[in-house]
Amino acid sequence: MGLHGYYYYIDEPGMREIKAGDESVFTLPMLLSLDEYWEIIHYIFCGKTKNGKTPWGYIVPLKIENEIRDSLATVYFIYPEQVRMAKDALFSITEEEFVATYSFKELKKAGLYGINWRTKKDKLEKELRINFQALRTFFNKVAQSDDCIIFYVV
16 A cells, blocks of 8 residues: 545635644545556646645645644644645646656656556656646645635545
């Protein structure tokens, strides 16, 4: 079983409960999954595997300052303003521009989670396109509701 990246959204009072340790992240339903492509997508947007620059680093939020330690996993969060910044970044490029930003060979060389010697370029591109569209839809919805996003990998 591989590591999968999951998102859900929550209002700010709920976020405070999670940060205080009064509520577990794992009691809420998952709303979007990037499957095993979470690190690849962060790398494409940021050029590194963690702590990507704003606003691109909020799309797959693997930023130390946005980290919560849960008993089962490391959880990352972003606040409504950061959600809007990430949404604007996602809508500032087209799907074709997204695909043009990376080289399959470079992704394979980088040793990213979700890519191995059997990974096929066409399949990866198809999955990345699907995830790009899903991220745009998800961030647009959450930005409209003015909620926070929680992201974790298990």
